[in-house]
Amino acid sequence: MLPEPDPVFVAAVESGGGTVAPLSADTRGVVWLDYRRAGELAGVLRANPQIGWVQLPWAGVDAFAEVMRSEHRDGLLWTSAKGAYAQPVAEHALALSLALARFLPRRIRATSWDDRPDGVSLYGLRVVIVGAGGIAIELLRLLQAFRAHVTVVRRSAEPLPGADVTVSNEALHDVLPEADLVVVAAALTGSTRGLFGAREFALMPETAYFVNVARGGLVETDALVHALHRGTIAGAAVDVTSPEPLPDGHPLWSAPNVIVTPHMADTPTMTAPLLAERIRLNVRAFLGDARFVGIVDPERGY
Numbered sequence: 685m686l687p688e689p690d691p692v693f694v695a696a697v698e699s700g701g702g703t704v705a706p707l708s709a710d711t712r713g714v715v716w717l718d719y720r721r722a723g724e725l726a727g728v729l730r731a732n733p734q735i736g737w738v739q740l741p742w743a744g745v746d747a748f749a750e751v752m753r754s755e756h757r758d759g760l761l762w763t764s765a766k767g768a769y770a771q772p773v774a775e776h777a778l779a780l781s782l783a784l785a786r787f788l789p790r791r792i793r794a795t796s797w798d799d800r801p802d803g804v805s806l807y808g809l810r811v812v813i814v815g816a817g818g819i820a821i822e823l824l825r826l827l828q829a830f831r832a833h834v835t836v837v838r839r840s841a842e843p844l845p846g847a848d849v850t851v852s853n854e855a856l857h858d859v860l861p862e863a864d865l866v867v868v869a870a871a872l873t874g875s876t877r878g879l880f881g882a883r884e885f886a887l888m889p890e891t892a893y894f895v896n897v898a899r900g901g902l903v904e905t906d907a908l909v910h911a912l913h914r915g916t917i918a919g920a921a922v923d924v925t926s927p928e929p930l931p932d933g934h935p936l937w938s939a940p941n942v943i944v945t946p947h948m949a950d951t952p953t954m955t956a957p958l959l960a961e962r963i964r965l966n967v968r969a970f971l972g973d974a975r976f977v978g979i980v981d982p983e984r985g986y
Contacts, residue, residue: 690717696960700967713737713970715963722747729755737970739963740764743773743818744899745980746872752982762980763966767818768958769950774822776949777867777897780921782806784893785865789919789943804864804891806830812837812863814856814879815870815898816844817986823867835859860887865895871986872899880904885911893919897949900926905936912939923949 693715694704702713707728714735716725719742729735729751736759740748743766752762783789787802807830813820816838824846827834836847837859843850851859856879860866866888870876880894881904888894894917896903905926911917919941930936930944937944968974980986 692956692960693717693963696963697967700964701971701973702967707732709734711735713739713967715739717741719747722751726751726755729760733757735760737761737763737966739966740980741959743767743769744872745986746899746901749873749985752980752985756982761976762982763962763976763978764980764986765955765959765962766978766980766986768962768978769955770818770822772950772954773819773869773897774826776923776945777819777823777869777895778826780895780897780923780943780945781865781867781893783943784895784919784921784941787919787941789941806832806865808832809864810862811835811865811867812859813847814866814868816850817869817871819869819897820844821846823869832865835863856884857887860884861889863888863892865893868894868896868898868902870898870902872901873985877901878904880907882907882910885916888917890915891918893917893921895920896922896924898924900924900928909935909939912942915940919943921945923947 689704697704697715711732712735714728716738725748738760740762743764745752745764785804785806791798809832811827811832811834813823813834814837816836820836824834833848835849835851836844837851837853837856838844839853841850841852868880870879879902885907903926908920912920921943923945924947925936925944928947936942962977965974965977969976
């Protein structure tokens with residue numbers, strides 16, 4: 685287990701039937717727990733061709749994309765935590781959506797009585813969710829309570845259970861003009877980088893809200909700032925940014941009706957038991973006693 689063994693995850697490996705030991709010629713699987721040191725993984729795999737499985741720590745694997753491409757070989761399986769953190773991230777997306785709709789960014793900062801009757805209800809709104817992974821599925825379940833009309837935009841137009849409408853990525857521009865709320869929960873790949881820019885924000889109604897809980901690189905930050913200042917959209921809430929961390933003094937901080945949370949949709953307290961369970965299941969699968977969960981396609985990048 686590299687780079688740092690953690691007692692919670694050591695216990696997960698052992699619970700799955702595996703053994704945690706220093707890297708050696710006997711190592712067959714690696715649980716890589718440090719997203720920031722993704723580049724070091726390439727050297728580990730190159731020096732240890734006997735490794736047949738790598739478990740990554742987060743749902744998004746964009747930081748490991750180059751390693752997966754350069755070290756791709758037959759017999760090497762990649763798994764991630766995709767789907768494991770869906771509940772806390774979907775909960776955060778809902779919280780951000782409610783905060784925007786109720787004008788909480790302005791009201792929280794208020795120091796005098798503000799009696800402007802601003803605010804809308806999520807009940808019956810037209811919601812567009814971009815992405816069809818675990819976060820989207822869980823958010824669909826949460827939105828059922830609000831009787832929202834939900835359109836899901838995904839790689840294919842294959843219907844997603846729970847969605848009122850499912851369309852392919854090519855139809856994104858067709859559905860944005862009817863959206864009251866747009867939630868981005870897609871993987872960051874070469875084809876989705878910069879998915880939302882000036883054109884996409886211009887297509888959204890001026891009354892629409894925008895929420896991103898996926899990856900900052902999916903959005904052109906300058907275009908978002910411009911849309912907020914021009915009133916092209918009603919407001920935005922982002923848990924992820926580009927650049928990240930968002931520097932002090934960046935114009936997004938001071939844009940009107942914006943909420944920025946520092947990539948905290950899922951905190952270590954929330955994710956540790958969920959990742960531990962994913963590790964346990966995949967250790968069992970590696971030992972031939974279960975199915976792998978969260979398999980990653982290195983070519984697609986998710």
